[in-house]
Amino acid sequence: MVTLEKLSHWLTIPRENEHLDFKEAKQQFDVTKLLGYCVAFANERGGHLVLGVTDRVPRKVVGTDAFQNIGDIKSKILEKLKIRVEVYELNHPDGRVLVFEIPSRPVAHPMELNGTYYMRSGEQLVAMPADQLRRIFSEGESWEDVIADNYTIDDLDHEEIYKTVSDAIRENRIPASAQREDVQQILKRLNLITDNKLKRAAVVLYAKQESLQYMQCMIKMARFKGINKLGDFIDNQQVHGNAFRLLSEADAFLRRHLPIASYFQKDEFKRIDKPALPVMAIREALINAICHRDYSDRSTDIALAIYDDRLEIWNSGELLKNLTIENLKHHHQSILRNKLIANTFYVRGWIEKWGSGTNKMIQLCQQDGIPDPVFETYTGGLSVVFKFSETIGISSKQALTVSLSDRQKIILEMIKKHSGIGFQQIIAGIKNPPSERMVRKDLQHLKEAGLIELSGHAKTAVWRARD
Secondary structure (H helix, E strand, O other), rough: OOOOOHHHHOOOOOOOOOOOOEEEOOOOOOOOHHHHHHHHHOOOOOEEEEEOOOOOOOOOOOOOOOOOOOHHHHHHHHHOOOOOOOEEEEEEEEEEEEEEEEEOOOOOOOOEOOOOEEEEEOOEEEEEHHHHHHHHHHHHOOOHHHHHOOOOHHHHHHHHHHHHHHHHHHOOOHHHHHHHOHHHHHHHOOOEEEEEEEEEHHHHHHHHOOOOOOOEEEEEEEEEEEOOOOOOEEEEEEEOOOHHHHHHHHHHHHHHHHOOOEEOOOOOEEEEEEEEOOHHHHHHHHHHOOOOOOOOOOOOOOOEEOOOOEEEEEEEOOOOOOOOHHHHOOOOOOOOOHHHHHHHHHHHOOOOOOOHHHHHHHHHHHHHOOOOOOEEEEEOOOEEEOOOOOOOOOOOHHHOOOOOOOHHHHHHHHHOOOOOHHHHHHHOOOOOOOHHHHHHOOOOOHOOOOOOOEEOHHHHHHHEOOO
């Protein structure tokens, strides 16, 4: 049910999303275009098209005269698209607003209009790419459950398989008798093999490095300078391997780049080391990415990015039907895309009861006194963002830990005394200044150390100290 109260809330949302779109449509709105939007929304798991509201922030109700006969337009949509769309007419003080509530398409059945499968791209309706269409058509079957052609048991890491058994016995999730089973029996117990043929899930979980051909079994990891991808890399690598290798490499990456705060509790002599983020929450997010990603999409990888102010993890695969971002923040039923992969992590004790992962991340962040993780969907995938309590880039307070020449120290102190200082002013403030080229090198060194930053462009650019 859409009410004026809900509309008021929508007006405050910073930007449109995949389930909400605003159009002014003061006088009219083309019927064919409306049908196209209904198809696009249905293909994108449903949503609301709002007529009579500006699409730029701050949004305003301007009213619409389109589709005065609501029953007639509902009938036309049903006749043409064979879906039932609810239409709400809201009498807002600033004008009449129409809200079209469009349901999701059926599973494995993309919708089309006159032979075109529409989706939205910004303000435009565009034809859905072939790979996305294939993913929709294949929704009826599970990618992980399909037989893995050209793979045998010899292509798997047997040591990792036996580690799974040891962990599962310790967690009381499989009987102790399993330790006497051979690899084939263990895989059968985990439902990773059928008729002596491996399933794709077995390859994702256990394939040896030299045997693995699935390019989607990869994680890209980067530590950026600054708060966006425009900054330089401090570290950048990608790892191809089975699920447990990806987690191991990600763990090593986090250890290298998450700062550690050390302190002593009162009346105790043992030092306590505490990372800037709860490692177990990040580990939970990485396991979720492996268990829930869309492996049919071979063009994307799991992405782990660390910036000065946050850590982000993204994986391909939209939320499955009946799940929303809001659901992830509360107790919810687990809807698994890859049940076999998730079950292996469960029996090993690496995840608890299904559906609790996002709640556990939130709880761990709250225990550490940092902001709750932020969940977002974009470009066909789900991201989890962990925000640092304070930035982790090198600050001016850490200047003593950075190797600086005497001249660089003078330049740094000069910049600190000003809210913004230009290049020529810096040169003028140095006694017996060197060439401009050398001063630019000094400034670049200070910038790379995270001590200063450049604002503005060309002749108006000024240097400022970073906090």
